[in-house]
Amino acid sequence: MVSIRCVFRAVIIICSCFPLIDASGQQPPQRATSGTVHADIRSVLAAAPLKLQFRGKTRSEFQLWRSEFLAELQTMLGSSEPPVEYRVSVKERVVFPDHERIELDLISVGLPVLPMYLLVPPGLQKGEKRPAVLAVHGHGEFGADAVVGRTDRDGIKRAIASANYDYGLQFVRRGYVVAAPHLVPFGPRVERGAYRGNDPCAVTFVRMQALGRLPITENLRDLRWCLSFLQSRTEVDPLRLGCAGLSYGGRMTMLVSAVDERIRVAAVSGAMNLMQERFSGRHSCGSQMIPGLLLQGDYSEVGSLIAPRPCVWETGSKDSLIVPGWEDRFRERLERAYTAADAEANLNYDRFDGGHRWNGAVAFPLFDEVLQHTPTP
Secondary structure (H helix, E strand, O other): OOOHHHHHHHHHHHHOOOOOOOOOOOOOOOOOOOOOHHHHHHHHHHOOOOOOOOOOOOHHHHHHHHHHHHHHHHHHHOOOOOOOOOEEEEEEEEEEOOEEEEEEEEEOOOOOOEEEEEEEOOOOOOOOOEEEEEEEOOOOOOOOOOOOOOOOOOOHHHHHHHHOOOHHHHHHHOOOEEEEEOOOOOHHHOOOOOOOOOOHHHHHHHHHHOOOOOHHHHHHHHHHHHHHHHHHOOOEEEEEEEEEEEOHHHHHHHHHHHHOOOEEEEEEEOOOOOHHHHOOOOOOOHHHOOOOHHHHOOHHHHHHOOOOOOEEEEEEOOOOOOOOOHHHHHHHHHHHHHHHOOOHHHEEEEEEOOOOOOOOOOHHHHHHHHHHOOOOO
């Protein structure tokens, strides 16, 4: 749980004109602004210290950095431990020729109900255990419905066609067990029409702060809860887990893979953005906000925590959310970390011709190689 004191301290640091200290211990020169809050915030963001940005070259330096930055990240996030005791309530089972779709809730005392889908491939033999994938949805009203191919619901066919959005369905058709949860504030976990045109992510972030809570931490906990649920299933090999997601799903894939080493391989699609760049504009997604992050690092440092495990980063050539220059900074930081970790071969890119969508051309073969064709460690 994140304390209110911690959150308020982070907001004051980011949104005030107090001088920041850079990685060398020196105060950066202060930029003159027009005096508007937008200009002031942009000025301070441009001088963000990123004190724990990785600059080492050796494996030992990387391991030391990883331990230190991960500890700082967990402090900023607060506890994301999933519940140990919970029950499963099945709402619907539908059998298709190429998979079974189970809609269910995970329920634990003191926590919000976690609605999710479980997709199971056909033809499993008694005692057979398959690898599993946590498929994470992005922004939008559908939650996980598009990810699992709920074409019986309005708008899903259009979403799938525009973003190749049914990657959960694509994974189960390749033989994986798939978990696809609904995150906050999306799908059935948001009251449509209750926000009067405001961004549910921004409103939810502000409201949760009053309770010392963060949407990103609660979603991280729920994703880790899904991993525990997958490991409990008799048809799942608990040591062969992967994670994949597009857009906000890519951001959360990055975060849960960084924090939870049960994930052996990850695919981050449409999320090679830096907080320093995102929040220099009027970005309102409170679901991606980690208060105080820019004092220590950025999303690139979070992504670097995945090393040395295999990961693929998908970016479309026409994706307007991926900003040239900032994307290069992200890649450079990832490459520095993977090189120091002696794991350059595990850092993969899929730069495809297209927009903000899931691709899979590199991800699917990589997941098959890591989870299907290699022995369990």
